[in-house]
Amino acid sequence: MENKEAIAIKIKYFDSMQPEGLNINEAALENAYNQTSHQQSLAIKILSAVGAILACLAFIGFLFITGLFDSKAVTFILGALCIVVPIVINKVKNYIIIDTISISIYLIGYVLLAFSAELFHFSNQQIPYAFIIIALLSLVLVQSYMMSFLSIFIITCSTILICIDHTSHGLHFFNIIIAIMLVLLYLNEAKIWNQRSILSKLYLPLRSASTLSLVAGLVINRFNNLQVIGNSFNWISSIAMTILLLLVIYRIIQALGIKHSLSIYILSALILASSIASPSIIGAYLIIILSFYVHYKTGFVIGLLTLIYFITQFYYDLQFSLLVKSILLISNGLLFLITFLYAYKKLNEYEKL
DSSP: HHHHHHHHHHHHHHHHHHHTTOOOHHHHHHHHHHHHHHHOOHHHHHHHHHHHHHHHHHHHHHHHHHTGOHHHHHHHHHHHHHHHHHHHHHHOOOHHHHHHHHHHHHHHHHHHHHGGGGTTTTTTTTHHHHHHHHHHHHHOOOOOHHHHHHHHHHHOOOOOOHHHHOOOTTTHHHHHHHHHHHHHHHTHHHHHHHOOHEEEEHHHHHHHHHHHHHHHHHHHHHHOOOTTOOHHHHHHHHHHHHHHHHHHHHHHHHTTTTTOHHHHHHHHHHHHHHHTTTHHHHHHHHHHHHHHHHHHHHHHHHHHHHHHHHHHHHTTTTTHHHHHHHHHHHHHHHHHHHHHHHHHHHHHHHHHO
């Protein structure tokens, strides 16, 4: 009832603005309004994902106890069914409880297929390629948020495994490519929404999955001890992230209409230069600035948590002496304080005008 009253008020308002009146399909508008009102909140999506992972682990434990993993054929059939059934369910209905059940079954399907890979003589190196193909097909067939998010995340995680398997420095290139894709997605958000294509339908899960994929790539990079100060690939990754971040800052300055921006570029360059030895920290900066640009609160929080984690990791990094780490962290802190004071001063000047 409230939805109908709200729609009627909006139609009356827009109709009064046009002398000739508007020809509006009220039934279609009400249907679209109801669909948006049933969208899941972030907390429910997180709980759904956690519940799906726990259900997946419980079911896999049950299969181990019953000994069904001993039969590769049975494992493969169950895995194939667990991939197909959620796709069919999501094509019919898309409710919260159904979404949670379907993503649980969907994850179980990938685990079962991984265990049955020996049936087709797949090696560990070939499994990620198979997962990418399956996830791409799922992505084409179903565009619900959680299913699309999982499919995209499986694709990126499989790509990470492929990069690690082929070369020890492949992860650097993966992080750079994902960072470029993130910048293109965030900066062209309005254009993507207006396209009314499959990309616009997948934009939200693609943005979330790509952000988490960059975080995953940066974290794995740290665990693999690839961030060595003398590593040329490490410097390439840092420089690429720095260029992307300066590009985003340039777009933000343009959007805000700031005229005298030289000091902003100098402060940004100094902050990034003091973090050049750690591309992970610059990657966290990139996520924070991009999320600020498009008002993506979840990404902003993820970026902050990632930054805290990487700063902590940097402090305990044995590749640098305590003196070097102290100088870099203190200089970063001072530069941030100067940036804050500069922004606060400029803000007061604008308020006086």
